[in-house]
Amino acid sequence: MRVTFPRLGTMHIFCKAIAETAGIPYLVPPKTSRNTLALGVKNSNECICLPFKVILGNFIEALQMGADTIVMVGSGPPCRLGLYDLVHKVILEDLGLGYRWLTIPPGLTWDALMRNHQETKPLRKDLTLKNYLTFPYALYVGWRKMLATERLEKLALGVRAREATKGGTERNLQRALHMLDEAKGAKEVTEAVKEGENIIQGTEQETGRRPLKVAIVGELYTVMDPEINGRVEQRLGELAVEVTRTSWFSTHIGRSLGLGRENKRERLRFYQSSLEYLGYDVGAECNVSVGETIIRAGEGFDGVVHLMPFACMPETTAAAILKQVSRDYHIPVLTIILDEQDVESRIQTLLEAFVDMLQWRRQKKLKEG
Ligand code: SF4
Structure with missing residues (x-):
């Protein structure tokens, strides 16, 4: 058995940590590249949303490199993400690529657990007692690494806006993430975070600078994956x-599992703000994109960047509403629609x-007093 998973932002760091700690053979898909996208585009319906194509490309590359078991997160209606796995499986079969599949259920429902039970049946014979016994600790280490990567990335957001030399923060962030990736076990993770924070804080900064404040909202895949959003x-x-962004792995995992009171309160605040324009939950991040923009306007943010994949249903709704929100709340909103044609110079x-x-x-505001 050799498991693989989609490549999304820094997700490979904690997925790898779980597999490694539990002693399960794994293969990290290569970084999303033009080749990944080309494979996804060639084998998908052209109207399907961009994350579908990228994830398909990740799976094809990983299976061609020797992976045989795909682990994928599930979702539910009304978003298309809930149907990704069904269609991905058909395409991979048509391509003659052998694989086994495991969907992580989006919620702990009876149906999801039964499906999970069926899918894990053929996998169980490849697992040893040691794999089972170490799995809870592996999940703990993976969770710690996920929170640690987010901590380092959040720190870099503040430092980067004040860096004296362009690119200095990014170099240090990558160094820190690499150290974290190499850390084995919970104790080493704690040490790597401390060391990583020192490295990032050590970036030369112009402390007198007053950076503009911008929030990034939108579809989670395009917000969280720098390879897809052109490193926005x-x-x-x-x-x-x-x-500032509020879309992190911990946000979405916490939401699915009902964890993190602070996180839940914030999402609820965004959702409730959106009700002025949307009478119901449109699905995915739509209501949050609208609600967060309203909240950020009240908090004095200078602007909002709204990211969405071409043909994304929930975010197309959000984009239309955000035009009105921008006028009503006097906050500039830049919507960037991302698709496979994207060139970095456009972004x-x-x-x-x-x-x-x-x-x-x-x-202008300063002059007007
Ligand atoms: S949120 Fe948009 S891009 Fe993501 S799966 Fe749903 S429709 Fe596709």
């Missing part, structure tokens, strides 16, 4: 913008123009 977060930081130009406009607005 990094680019904004390097334009001296302090970025850079859009962000530079947006940041220039935000600087101009700030100067």
Whole structure:
């Protein structure tokens, strides 16, 4: 058995930690590249949303490299993510790629558990008693690594906006993440986080700088994966913008499992704010995108960047509403629609123009007193 999983942001760090700690053979799919996307696009319906194509590309690459068991997160209606696994399986079978499949249920329902029980049947014979016994600890180490990567990434968001040399924070963040990736066991994770924080904080900074404040909202895959969004977060930081985002693995896992009171309160706050424009839950991140923009306007943020894949149903709804929210709450919103044609120069130009406009607005406000 050799398990694999989608490649999304820093997810490979904690997925690898779980497999490694439990002694389960694994294969980390290669970083999402033009080749990944080309494989996904070639073998999908052109109208399906971008994350579907990227994840399919990840799976094809991993299976071709020797993985044989795919672990995928499940979801439910109304979003298409709930149907990804059904369609992915058909395509992989048509391509003649052998695989076994395990869906992590999005919630602890009876149906999901029964399905999980069926899917794990052929896998169980490959697992040893040691795998079972170490699995709870492996989950703990994976969870700790996930929180640790988020802590380092959040720290980098503040430092990057003040860095003296462009790219300094990113280099240090990558160094810190690499150390964390190498850490074995909970004790080493704690040490790696401390060391990583020191490395990131050691980036030379211009402390007098007053960065613009921008929130990134939108579809979770495009918000969390720098390979797909053309490194929007990094680019904004390097334009001296302090970025905030609330879409993290811990947010979504916590929401599914009902964990994290603070997190739940924040999501509920966003959701309730959106009700002024949306009378019901549209699905995925739509209500949160709208609600968070309203909240950020009240908190004095300079602007919002809204990311969405081409053909994403919930975020297309959000994009239309955000135009009105932007007018009503006087907060500039830049919606970037991402698709497989994207070129980095387009994203850079859009962000530079947006940041220039935000600087101009700030100067104007200062002059007006
Ligand atoms: S949120 Fe959008 S992009 Fe993501 S699966 Fe649903 S429709 Fe597709």
